[in-house]
Amino acid sequence: MPASKMNYSDKINELLAQLPDFVSDFIYNFGRVENYATKLEYCRDIKTYLEFITNFLPKYCDKSIKEITLKDLGDIEVLDINRFLTTLAGNHKETTVKRKRASLSSMYGFFVATGKLSRNPIAATKTIKIPEKDVIYLTNDEQRILLDTVRHGTHLHDSVAKVHYIYADRDSAMFILLLDTGLRVSEMLDTDIIDYNLEDCSVVVTRKGGDTQVIYYSDECRDYLDIYFSSQKAKYGLSNSSLKFPAFTTTTGNRLGVRAVEMLVKKYVSVCLPEKTRIISPHKLRSSFAMSFYAASDNNILLLKKKMNHKSIQTTNIYAKASDTAMKDSRSLLQGLR
Template structure:
């Protein structure tokens, strides 16, 4: 009889199976690397490393004549000692534009290149610290300079208009309106929860019924990295959640999804992609609204919370950021607001 797993346990199992498949396309010594970093990384992080290292070793095989006749899985660990900093810098140049074996074109932004270099560095650092290689050229390759992008967030009136559209659904197509009558209460609860707490979509869909404590207005969620915490919600979120809870009690879920709070039309736990589509659908109904994703709702909450409290460390804690510098990006718009207010602060001539 199959064992029932929690949502997060099942995600980790699925990721572990995916990682095993990806490792088959990597040099065999990479298995030692992934075992070594397992205690300190999440399954999602290890999958990201596997994808990035796959691109790196495929580049080595296709662009370096010395290794063109060797299967990637047969590459020995000493290849890391033979590569130079120049080889890695040429790889970063290659990442800006390349065509993969399936004929698809690929480009990478500064952030994408930085992540792929970080993956190669992590691989090198692991074997260098274990004294299994003598050289660490990746450590002396400079990280790409990142140019900050404007943080997109919703203004107060845009938040209200978005929630109004979720509630009314008048601009939806007839086909969409048929579904809307069945999902309106759920959709309002999801959007209100995201806007009112700043939680990630993965944290939202992972919520079980028993995770919600209306007495103390808190929800137990699992953060990135696997640790659990309690986030607290306000009156508007409480009302939306209670309304959906009454509806949720009348739904009989598909076997294996009995604990899930947010259910799809198919009576299964909603996935991250479903919520992303949901946000995109309703955001498209608001006239002249910025391009909105669930992460932009998180940025909106982070910025608004900082405006109201002025406490960046509180915002970092509530959003689950380990580094307060990450949090500062969520209130970058505050600096712009201050600059705007300062435009008439200095008088050149008396009135």
């Protein structure tokens, strides 16, 4: 198990030791085993909920959170849960409250599905509607400027430019792959060289939620991947039988982490698109792909939904709303028909 996942596992076990046994039942049996970060957030959210129960609901004030039973959980009223969510809203962002509500709904839903509870009271609470925000992304021209900097070190300060050749192949392959496919950074970084089929320009990735999917990339992206993987094979003496090796690594051969990619995006954007430094993150490269693909595919939102691995078309629809191309192009459709 990678060190980062070991850290998550240790933190999860530390929290579970403070929580009732039924929480362990939920954490270890719900969702993908590998979703350590999500499970850690569940533990934290459930602990916050149980602390509210024992501190603010008179019926349970004599209990510690460790003593709360599954029956107690089932007896909580909708009004009490709404009080909990309202209390959270006074100290947290709407997105945080929405996430905590979703965590509790998942827990209650799990125990209803397994027959240990008869109802999910979260379903009767008010849903939290988050106001839509503008989609932040790079235009095609801005993407070209960014990729030019990544490939050639354009705009980089002298001291950084001198050593850019060490990272150019890796970073070029990585940035083009992200902008070419809309992969989440974590999905890309979890891949190994063996997952890539350069002949048909595809890679097998494990998507958010645990599904495996074949993703296709462009010929240009394949060429950059080929250059980078060839250098990696030569550097580390990799044979065809030893290609279960991280696709993207540090200079010492360790799997690259999400934080490192965040720093790389900031490094390149800050010199070539300085006005975008504060707002462009790795996830915005995914948004950039979505906006570019939506326009280039003649507004094919269903194909974009599949590309983005969205569960709901409503999630994909934010890109349709953000693009006024279709509205503008359709302005004269009825001209001459009347």
